[in-house]
Amino acid sequence: MxxxxxxxxxxxxxxxxxSQAKILIPAPPELAASAWILMDANTGKVLVEHNADQQLPPASLTKMMTSYIVAAELHNGKIKEQDMVPISVTAWKMGGSKMFVREGTQVPLMDLLRGVVIQSGNDASVALAEYLAGSESAFADVMNQQAQLLGMKNTTFHNATGWPSDGHLTTARDLSLLARALIQDYPEHYDIYAEKYFEYNDIKQPNRNRLLWRDSSVDGLKTGHTEEAGFCLVASAVRNNMRLISVVMGTSSEEARARESQKLLSFGFRYYETGKVYxxxxxxxxxxxxxxxxxxxxxxxxxxxxxxxxxxxxxxxxxxxxxxxxxxxxxxxxxxxxxxxxxxxxxxxxxxxxxxxxxxxxxxxxxxxxxxxxxxxxxxxxx
Missing domain, CATH: 2.60.410.10 (D-Ala-D-Ala carboxypeptidase, C-terminal domain)
Structure with missing residues (x-):
């Protein structure tokens, strides 16, 4: 034709x-991290990246997929916020970061979701995985299917928590795609990521994302840490109707992951802008x-x-x-x-x-x- x-x-x-003012774009910042990426959430444009396709252990950044699947099931009406989720011995015995649920009890589903997002509870993650799929291994299959649907080509999940496991790997790029999907697909549940504290069982725990206290434009997303993975952070912020997503993996401390993430976000907001063209x-x-x-x-x-x-x-x-x-x-x-x-x-x-x-x-x-x-x-x- x-x-x-x-x-x-x-x-x-x-x-x-x-903006009409000409600003020269300097070289992007070099970070003290293994891999990183900075993406505009509206357009999907990648502004900065380094080793973005290198497969690395994600630690508790894995829980972003766990919470994404829960949000999808809520959105589709397959589960309800008021559902009472039984706590198994397996969930109760989980080590690492915990929500401190008790074996044999039932916990409201939304409390467990907050336990996953805010407290990074391994026990809460396993409880939700078992409730949705019958077992954590079956839930991992669902996670991998969803990862493929989101274009996460270099990701393999073995569990719902990020507990160390050979071959449980992802990339900074894949995590940026997951973060973007969390923000855009189910905005009705995204507000949880900005909550600074959550109390359950008379134990009040803070959100481990330090940027929530330092930068009012930051409203998410998730931290992760294991000895193998180092300290990791996926963050998102909005300024002047422009939303950026940063992923920083493999830093040396909680302070380092916050500091390096802030460098990426500051660079993006200073030297780029996003607007609706049509x-x-x-x-x-x-x-x-x-x-x-x-x-x-x-x-x-x-x-x-x-x-x-x-x-x-x-x-x-x-x-x-x-x-x-x-x-x-x-x-x-x-x-x-x-x-x-x-x-x-x-x-x-x-x-x-x-x-x-x-x-x-x-x-x-x-x-x-x-x-x-x-x-x-x-x-x-x-x-």
Whole structure:
């Protein structure tokens, strides 16, 4: 099918204004850690990375997947916040960080979820795994299936807690994908990650994420530590409607993981910005010709809200291009792809998406179709 490239200048005039001040982007910070990554949560753009695909033990960062699956089951109505979850001997005996549940009792599901997220309770994690899947090993199978669905290509889970196990590995990149999914897929449960304290069984424990006390823009996510993994932290923060996710793995102390994570977040917020460039339904081509239909045109629109992450001050260097189908024939349905939009910076595509019909157009009667065929014939001759 023939394609037509539309004016770039016209499209750029539609982009909202970003900061006009030119800021040179320095080299990203070097961290005292084994691996790290910094991602924009809205666009998925990676701003900084180092050893992001190196497989490493995740320690209690594993519990992010445990809590993600619980949030998904709650969202889908398969379990309820008020469910009373039985505590097995296996869960009660778990070592390491604990919520201090008691064997033989029943605990509200939401208390256990808070125990996982805030207190990093191994006992709470096992209890939830057994409740959802019958056993922790069966739950690990669910975790691995979900990891594949989220694109976590280099991750293998053996348990729900992050307890050391040969081959229980993930990467900084995979954890950033999981963090983004936690934030975007089930926002109704994300607030738990910002809670600083949780008390159960008359034992009040603080959230181990030190950044919650140091930076008011930070609202999550999870810490982890074992001797093999070192001290790890997945953090997220929002400033001026821009949300960043940082993953830092393999630091030397609680203080180091907080400090190195803060370096990444500060770098991203200082030198980059994110803005909505188009809203769902924005028209990028009006009255595209439709042949053989009861209507003779449709508009080409953006199918969903589009965000873009760019270096601060680089708006004037953005280039946008629309390619549209020239031979559009009825019948067609609303939402059908009829073109594409590409926005680039310094020759690198930053965003690519389809443009779709804003409405359906039914096929016209035989005489109208015949008349269109005649017009197309003569247009072809004199083109």
């Amino acid at each position: 023939l394609k037509k490239i539309l004016s770039i200048g016209l499209l750029l005039s539609l982009l909202p204004a970003f 809203s769902a339904g924005d028209i990028l081509k009006e009255n595209a010709r439709v042949w053989y239909g009861v209507e003779d045109s449709v508009n080409l629109v953006v199918p969903e809200d589009l965000y873009l992450t760019i270096p601060r001050g680089s708006k004037d260097q953005l280039e946008a291009q629309v390619v549209s189908d020239e031979d559009i024939e009825a019948p067609l349905t609303g939402g059908q792809s009829l073109g594409s939009l590409t926005i680039s910076f310094e020759g690198e595509p930053l965003l690519e998406t389809a443009l779709v019909a804003d409405r359906s157009v039914e096929e016209a009667g035989i005489f109208s179709r015949l008349w269109d065929a005649i017009k197309r014939f003569f247009i072809g001759i004199f083109a």
